Amino acid sequence: MGSFIVRVLINGLALWVASWILPGMDISTSATTNAVSNAGVTQGGDTLGVVLAYLFIGLIFGIVNAFVRPLVKLLSLPITILTLGLFTIVINAAMLSLTAWLSSYTPVHLTIDRFFWTAVLAAIIISLISMVASWIPGGRR
Template sequence: MRSFIVRVLINGLALWIASWILPGLDISTSATTEAVATTGVTQGTETIGVVLAYLFIGLIFGVVNAFVRPLVSFLSLPITILTLGLFTIVINAAMLYLTSWLSSYTPVNFSIDSFFWTAVLAAIIITLISLVAGRLTGAGRR
């Protein structure tokens, strides 16, 4: 259970850094703007809302990577072998698009612009950050 929570935190951090670097990634919440409009509190409510939004999208991304990605990786094994593993980046980008689609049904909306390269660059950034953070925290060990 502890490693799952650490993985969600790492996913949230990686998504935040990727959206900070790439202008085509955006996470928006309808609940944050409604809370600010009704209470008039901007700083604390908005910050907590953004942090929770990234953690929520990190949770969705973790579930997608846990359940969908192994099946897609297995089915695309021949093309992954032909490209010497580079097709894995395309699979990661597809998992980001799937996360974006799933989040459209929630109050937290994770959007990727229409360019495929934004998702590919985001997948590379998220993979590198997850790799480093996983090594530092020991979450990648089993």
């Protein structure tokens, strides 16, 4: 249970960094009309609300990665082998897009540009941050 909470925290941090770097990725709440981003925090936005929004999307992303991703990886194993593992980036982008779709039914929304490349770049950023965070003791068991 403790490692899942650590993963949710890492996912929230990775999503924050990805949305900070990529202009086509935002997290917003239904209570606000503008996107919750790093600029919102520095301009006096509700910091606790922003942190909770990223943690909530990190929770959804963690659940999608725990339940859907293993099945998709198994079904796409031949393509992954043919591309020498590069198809994993596409799988990660698809999991991020699925998270965005699922979050559209919640008060906190993850929005990604209609361009597939935004999801791919976000998946690369999130994977790199997760890899670095897994080096932290207790980050991945």
